[in-house]
Amino acid sequence: MNQTIAFLGAGSMAEAIIAGMTANSVIPAQQIIATNNSNKERLAELSSKYHIQTNQNKQEAITDSNVIILAMKPKDIKKATDEIKGWIREDQIIVSLLAGISTNFIESQLDTNTPVIRVMPNTSAAIGLSATTVTGGKFTTADHLALVETIMQSIGTTTLIEEEDMDAFTALAGSSPAFYYYMIEAMERFVADKGLDIDIAKPLMIQTLKGVAGMLETSPDSPGVLRQKITSPGGTTEAGLKTLASHNFQHAVVDCLNQTTDKSAELRKNFEK
Ligand SMILES: NC(=O)C1=CN([C@@H]2O[C@H](COP(=O)(O)OP(=O)(O)OC[C@H]3O[C@@H](n4cnc5c(N)ncnc54)[C@H](O)[C@@H]3O)[C@@H](O)[C@H]2O)C=CC1
Numbered sequence: 168m169n170q171t172i173a174f175l176g177a178g179s180m181a182e183a184i185i186a187g188m189t190a191n192s193v194i195p196a197q198q199i200i201a202t203n204n205s206n207k208e209r210l211a212e213l214s215s216k217y218h219i220q221t222n223q224n225k226q227e228a229i230t231d232s233n234v235i236i237l238a239m240k241p242k243d244i245k246k247a248t249d250e251i252k253g254w255i256r257e258d259q260i261i262v263s264l265l266a267g268i269s270t271n272f273i274e275s276q277l278d279t280n281t282p283v284i285r286v287m288p289n290t291s292a293a294i295g296l297s298a299t300t301v302t303g304g305k306f307t308t309a310d311h312l313a314l315v316e317t318i319m320q321s322i323g324t325t326t327l328i329e330e331e332d333m334d335a336f337t338a339l340a341g342s343s344p345a346f347y348y349y350m351i352e353a354m355e356r357f358v359a360d361k362g363l364d365i366d367i368a369k370p371l372m373i374q375t376l377k378g379v380a381g382m383l384e385t386s387p388d389s390p391g392v393l394r395q396k397i398t399s400p401g402g403t404t405e406a407g408l409k410t411l412a413s414h415n416f417q418h419a420v421v422d423c424l425n426q427t428t429d430k431s432a433e434l435r436k437n438f439e440k
Pocket residue numbers: 175176177178179180181202203204205238239240241243246247250264265266287288289290341342
């Protein structure tokens with residue numbers, strides 16, 4: 168692909184995307200430029216790990232790129248747009264990874280009608296398995312969206328959504344890897360408590376998860392039916408599920424996703440000023 172992509176912010180999500188992008192040949196590493204506020208060591212680390220370009224001069228990094236990926240925290244968006252607006256051109260595309268922050272706000276902070284596309288990847292981008300949602304702002308054409316989807320497909324799947332649904336999909340696909348990891352952490356606690364060998368247990372947990380993902384993907388059965396097929400009356404699974412129900416497990420999960428969604432909206436309220 169003949170695009171040069173600048174990352175403004177070189178933290179965990181930028182690295183996950185860079186790792187995914189450079190692992191396949193869709194975007195040559197030399198067409199990726201990372202820049203941040205001042206952490207030279209971090210840029211050197213990314214350059215040595217992924218053979219990408221880095222530039223501490225943000226203006227140069229932006230001027231030399233067609234696609235500018237905003238990869239700072241939501242709280243830093245105003246400062247970032249104030250800093251870069253003089254350098255942004257209308258032939259470029261701004262891609263924002265920021266939770267909560269709307270395309271409308273970013274557009275309003277720029278002096279140009281540059282297209283702004285909001286995406287929500289997850290850290291599985293690092294292994295090419297992100298489930299990235301994508302939504303365009305008011306200056307975005309179908310061609311802009313297609314280009315950004317192609318770029319993001321280098322790190323996994325992309326799904327076009329309405330921007331009003333972005334907060335909920337941030338919960339369901341951006342933050343949710345953390346929720347799955349949290350459950351696995353609890354299983355690791357059980358492994359330790361039982362004195363089981365983690366080297367035996369971990370591959371079993373991973374294979375089980377892969378099997379669950381595969382069944383969800385290929386089986387015509389709903390998750391509820393798949394669960395019932397495991398649950399013999401009076402058996403082991405039933406005993407486990409009863410315990411989860413007694414702890415209001417499903418309520419906890421729905422509440423967790425609601426709180427995550429609400430936080431995304433709150434970030435917008437707090438930092439779009
Ligand atoms: N970590 C995750 O799983 C996901 C994160 N995101 C979004 O990605 C964004 C970045 O998140 P993380 O990488 O986790 O944060 P992070 O804190 O690891 O990285 C942010 C980086 O941006 C830099 N930065 C701040 N202002 C800047 C500016 N004006 N110019 C250049 N660099 C600047 C900071 O120095 C820092 O290195 C956030 O907005 C978050 O909502 C989206 C999807 C998933």
